[in-house]
Amino acid sequence: MQHSVSIRDLSLNFGHVKVLEHLNLDIAEGEFIVLLGPSGCGKSTLLNCIAGLLDVSDGQIFINGKNVTWEEPKDRGIGMVFQSYALYPQMTVERNLSFGLRVARMQKDEVERRVKRASEILQIEPLLKRKPVELSGGQRQRVAIGRALVRDVDVFLFDEPLSNLDAKLRSDLRVEIKRLHQRLKNTMIYVTHDQIEALTLADRIAIMKNGVIQQLADPHTIYNKPTNLYVAGFIGSPSMNFLEGELQGGTEPVFRANDGTVIPVKTYAFETAPNGGAVKGVLGVRPEHIAVGEAAKAMPFATEVEVEIVEPMGSDTLAYTKLAGQTLTFRADSEINLRDGQTVLVGFDPGRGSIFDTATSNRI
Amino acid sequence: MSQTATISSAGPTASQDARVEARGPRPTPFFTPRKIVIYSILFFACLYFLFPLYVMITTSFKTMPEIRWGNIFAPPIEPTGEAWIKAWTSACTGLTCQGLSPGFWNSVKITVPSTLVSIFIAAVNGYALINWRFKGSEIFFTILIFGSFIPYQVMLYPLVMITRELGIFGSLWAVILVHTIFGMPILTLLFRNYFASLPVELFKAARVDGAGFWRIFFEIMLPMSLPIFVVAMILQITGIWNDFLFGVVFAGTQNYPMTVQLNNIVNSVQGSPEYNVNMAATILTGLVPLIVYFVSGRLFVRGIAAGAVKG
Numbered sequence: 001m002q003h004s005v006s007i008r009d010l011s012l013n014f015g016h017v018k019v020l021e022h023l024n025l026d027i028a029e030g031e032f033i034v035l036l037g038p039s040g041c042g043k044s045t046l047l048n049c050i051a052g053l054l055d056v057s058d059g060q061i062f063i064n065g066k067n068v069t070w071e072e073p074k075d076r077g078i079g080m081v082f083q084s085y086a087l088y089p090q091m092t093v094e095r096n097l098s099f100g101l102r103v104a105r106m107q108k109d110e111v112e113r114r115v116k117r118a119s120e121i122l123q124i125e126p127l128l129k130r131k132p133v134e135l136s137g138g139q140r141q142r143v144a145i146g147r148a149l150v151r152d153v154d155v156f157l158f159d160e161p162l163s164n165l166d167a168k169l170r171s172d173l174r175v176e177i178k179r180l181h182q183r184l185k186n187t188m189i190y191v192t193h194d195q196i197e198a199l200t201l202a203d204r205i206a207i208m209k210n211g212v213i214q215q216l217a218d219p220h221t222i223y224n225k226p227t228n229l230y231v232a233g234f235i236g237s238p239s240m241n242f243l244e245g246e247l248q249g250g251t252e253p254v255f256r257a258n259d260g261t262v263i264p265v266k267t268y269a270f271e272t273a274p275n276g277g278a279v280k281g282v283l284g285v286r287p288e289h290i291a292v293g294e295a296a297k298a299m300p301f302a303t304e305v306e307v308e309i310v311e312p313m314g315s316d317t318l319a320y321t322k323l324a325g326q327t328l329t330f331r332a333d334s335e336i337n338l339r340d341g342q343t344v345l346v347g348f349d350p351g352r353g354s355i356f357d358t359a360t361s362n363r364i
Numbered sequence: 365m366s367q368t369a370t371i372s373s374a375g376p377t378a379s380q381d382a383r384v385e386a387r388g389p390r391p392t393p394f395f396t397p398r399k400i401v402i403y404s405i406l407f408f409a410c411l412y413f414l415f416p417l418y419v420m421i422t423t424s425f426k427t428m429p430e431i432r433w434g435n436i437f438a439p440p441i442e443p444t445g446e447a448w449i450k451a452w453t454s455a456c457t458g459l460t461c462q463g464l465s466p467g468f469w470n471s472v473k474i475t476v477p478s479t480l481v482s483i484f485i486a487a488v489n490g491y492a493l494i495n496w497r498f499k500g501s502e503i504f505f506t507i508l509i510f511g512s513f514i515p516y517q518v519m520l521y522p523l524v525m526i527t528r529e530l531g532i533f534g535s536l537w538a539v540i541l542v543h544t545i546f547g548m549p550i551l552t553l554l555f556r557n558y559f560a561s562l563p564v565e566l567f568k569a570a571r572v573d574g575a576g577f578w579r580i581f582f583e584i585m586l587p588m589s590l591p592i593f594v595v596a597m598i599l600q601i602t603g604i605w606n607d608f609l610f611g612v613v614f615a616g617t618q619n620y621p622m623t624v625q626l627n628n629i630v631n632s633v634q635g636s637p638e639y640n641v642n643m644a645a646t647i648l649t650g651l652v653p654l655i656v657y658f659v660s661g662r663l664f665v666r667g668i669a670a671g672a673v674k675g
Contacts, residue, residue: 048568051568051572052571053568053571053572072571072574073571073572073574074571074572074573074574078572079572080568080569080572082565082568082569083565084563084565086563086565086566086568086569087569088566088569088570088583088584089587089588090587090588099570099573099575099583100572100573100574100575103573103574103575103579104574144569147569147573151573
């Protein structure tokens with residue numbers, strides 16, 4: 001199957017600073033890929049390279065099988081939506097939408113037809129005669145999407161399109177982008193630092209750090225089987241609990257925390273079977289995978305802990321405790337009445353957790 | 365959502381409150397010691413700067429006998445525009461006696477093309493330096509800025525030789541060229557910094573839309589740059605109009621700008637100095653920069669206000 005976008009061994013240096021390093025990425029036709037990472041991880045830079053707005057130092061970019069590494073942005077079949085909307089302030093919405101088409105000297109009636117279609121899809125028809133200043137943030141971003149839409153591109157590139165909007169509008173527009181993707185079935189590459197956007201929108205997420213893709217997988221895998229400590233800590237809120245200790249291999253593998261607490265990890269699906277010796281490791285458990293009270297008894301591992309701080313969140317409650325001398329956060333049903341200083345029974349299944357090698361910080 | 369909604373809905377009410385408050389009586393008396401001090405200082409500063417202007421204007425409307433009585437502060441007894449007419453049409457500027465009017469037109473012929481050409485080139489320079497960075501563009505910019513620190517006198521003779529080699533020495537073209545060159549560093553800096561303040565995403569969006577170098581410049585950048593163009597125009601028009609050195613060196617006797625001819629009138633050694641004509645000629649020469657300030661100053665403020673609305 002032909003890939004919609006292929007990135008081969010891409011590197012980008014600004015002087016001596018390596019922003020992207022030997023990056024490889026294959027994106028299938030119609031796929032929604034989210035590039036996720038903290039600021040400065042190179043995700044926007046990668047998007048700009050795909051768009052052709054930055055010259056790469058090394059490597060190739062293919063779009064629809066064509067090598068576009070040194071093509072102009074307009075010849076790549078891409079449309080881009082920016083965080084600041086980047087609408088031309090002196091033009092009306094209609095002229096903003098049609099600018100690219102007019103540059104390409106398209107027939108007038110065809111321009112009109114396309115503008116009409118795009119404004120119907122995005123429901124911005126009443127706004128066509130207005131200037132960008134007269135629009136709200138959400139409307140502006142719709143127009144910005146429309147500008148990519150009219151050009152009938154193969155690949156949509158989104159550069160943090162929702163980051164300038166307030167929370168309510170952001171979730172509304174998020175759903176709309178998803179709907180747009182279902183309707184158009186274009187390949188979409190979406191850059192964000194918001195993990196909720198990433199998890200809700202993506203077919204696959206690429207988590208980036210320091211110019212390197214840490215893990216490329218579907219949201220479920222990213223969440224449940226993070227490939228290393230960085231991904232595990234980055235995804236999830238509150239973030240995953242990490243217990244430091246030692247992994248003892250063998251037929252009955254156990255994880256021995258630093259203070260000697262023994263946690264049986266027989267249910268854990270090891271990627272590489274541990275050998276007999278002990279390995280320094282980290283056991284990661286998500287706060288939402290920890291059972292409290294009666295439910296904890298059914299878990300392969302259960303212990304009593306003292307609740308230090310309780311944070312009621314409405315739908316559920318966060319509690320901070322100590323396990324094996326290390327901080328343990330868990331999320332409990334808000335129906336369970338927790339008080340500061342109370343001793344509760346908590347338990348979890350290490351099979352739902354993740355074990356990482358301390359030396360390599362990779363998943364075992 | 366709720367946060368922004370509350371802020372935006374609170375906005376109008378808050379400003380209405382402010383307006384209501386402003387309508388009420390002021391709690392402090394008008395003549396506070398602080399105000400008295402400030403206004404007296406302003407008043408005397410005004411006098412200090414306006415007095416020479418007053419003397420110039422009154423003298424220019426006097427006749428020579430009246431000036432010879434020596435009371436320079438007295439208003440003219442029989443106001444007459446003769447000195448103005450003479451300054452414009454028949455005062456002697458060196459060999460010819462046609463007044464300042466030829467110099468005025470020479471200055472116009474120098475200022476208009478110099479201003480337009482230098483601003484256009486500087487705008488393109490600034491745009492290219494920010495948005496189309498090339499290898500060595502930073503070094504190029506540094507050299508350009510360094511150029512603005514070199515005193516004019518150092519470059520005068522080399523420029524004379526260059527214009528002579530080009531065969532334009534002693535013509536309007538030479539002055540225009542020299543003004544364009546010397547306007548370049550500061551104007552490029554001005555435009556570069558202005559374009560740097562525009563969101564770079566607009567430029568990127570236009571590139572994705574397929575627009576090229578000139579198209580982005582004319583259709584995206586220029587419409588957003590009115591304020592900086594007005595600033596550049598004020599700088600160039602006043603600077604070039606007031607220039608004396610380049611005019612006297614490069615223009616040639618036929619093309620002397622107004623400033624050079626004014627000097628020739630005022631410093632004429634024949635006969636007794638005609639103070640009324642000198643005053644009228646000086647005011648005439650200074651009029652253009654003054655008008656530019658008054659007219660474009662307003663435009664300038666309006667331009668800034670228009671640009672202040674986020675696009």
